[in-house]
Amino acid sequence: MITVDDLIFEYPGVRALDRASFTIPQGRIAALVGPNGAGKTTLMRCMAALEQPVSGRVEIGGIDVLEQPRACHRIIGYLSDFFGLYQRLTVRQCLHYVARAQGIAAADCAAAIADVSHGLQIKDRLDQYPSALSRGLRQRVAIAQAIIHKPAVVLLDEPASGLDPEARHQLAELFLQLQRQGMTLMVSSHILAELEAYSTDMLVLRQGRIVEHAVINAPALRKPFRLVLAGAYPQLAETLQKLQGVELVRTDQDRMAIVNLENDGDRQHQVLKALLDTGMPVCEFGPATVNLQDAYLQTLHKQP
Numbered sequence: 001m002i003t004v005d006d007l008i009f010e011y012p013g014v015r016a017l018d019r020a021s022f023t024i025p026q027g028r029i030a031a032l033v034g035p036n037g038a039g040k041t042t043l044m045r046c047m048a049a050l051e052q053p054v055s056g057r058v059e060i061g062g063i064d065v066l067e068q069p070r071a072c073h074r075i076i077g078y079l080s081d082f083f084g085l086y087q088r089l090t091v092r093q094c095l096h097y098v099a100r101a102q103g104i105a106a107a108d109c110a111a112a113i114a115d116v117s118h119g120l121q122i123k124d125r126l127d128q129y130p131s132a133l134s135r136g137l138r139q140r141v142a143i144a145q146a147i148i149h150k151p152a153v154v155l156l157d158e159p160a161s162g163l164d165p166e167a168r169h170q171l172a173e174l175f176l177q178l179q180r181q182g183m184t185l186m187v188s189s190h191i192l193a194e195l196e197a198y199s200t201d202m203l204v205l206r207q208g209r210i211v212e213h214a215v216i217n218a219p220a221l222r223k224p225f226r227l228v229l230a231g232a233y234p235q236l237a238e239t240l241q242k243l244q245g246v247e248l249v250r251t252d253q254d255r256m257a258i259v260n261l262e263n264d265g266d267r268q269h270q271v272l273k274a275l276l277d278t279g280m281p282v283c284e285f286g287p288a289t290v291n292l293q294d295a296y297l298q299t300l301h302k303q304p
């Protein structure tokens, strides 16, 4: 659903993204984490076709974002870390304006507003002005604006900042609800505990590079497995991609791979048998679920 390949972005004198690459399948919620200045906002802005990278490729839902930015805006919802709402418009007018800008026909706007405001529990706020709303409610209005056109992919930059624990909990519930509707989400945050409540993947960005892609909590029907080899096997990625029922998440130095398999013992046995039949020197093969905070800290400690 989302493929970022070798992305390089530079501000004058600063390389903010340095060959960043990753893939996120449809229906996942990917947490984007990393220290201040790692490049999270820049990455999201490139993915939302709001910045032009020096080189590399971003593909979302089969659309090349850099070649077709307008087509991409139709299938993406983006919430900026410093979002603004029009203070002189009511919430209903804000939503109407965005709906029209997203190409929703005038006759369909009322239904779209009713739908999104129901999902975000702001139905009783439609005739208020943003200045009269709490930070949490304004956040909900901003998210409503980002998803009113029912995008396939939603990119949210620091959506939980400034929210109290209750509002953050509600936000987590909302993300899971959007996921159930089939959306793919990418959420950047510093608050790892909250991300853990809903993330399926964790991408760690450091100095513009993706230094880790951990599968935290794959959908119930699939489960992450870690494969470790006794020695390097140069065709590791290629071989795994060809095996039936195996979804390759990533490989490391031709000796380790994370794959998603069906959550079914017989199928897992068949995959292991097929792996051994290829002649790979398998020495470990087992579930790879990790705790988000541990995985993040391990990754940071691992790096030079």
Ligand SMILES: Nc1ncnc2c1ncn2[C@@H]1O[C@H](COP(=O)(O)OP(=O)(O)OP(=O)(O)O)[C@@H](O)[C@H]1O
Residues within 6 Å of the ligand: 011, 012, 014, 015, 016, 034, 035, 036, 037, 038, 039, 040, 041, 042, 043
């Ligand atoms: N407009 C700009 N001009 C020059 N350099 C910039 C600009 N915006 C960001 N940078 C630099 O690019 C790098 C990446 O910044 P970015 O805002 O993408 O990081 P971030 O991970 O989102 O940070 P934070 O967690 O603090 O929001 C940083 O070194 C930052 O100083």
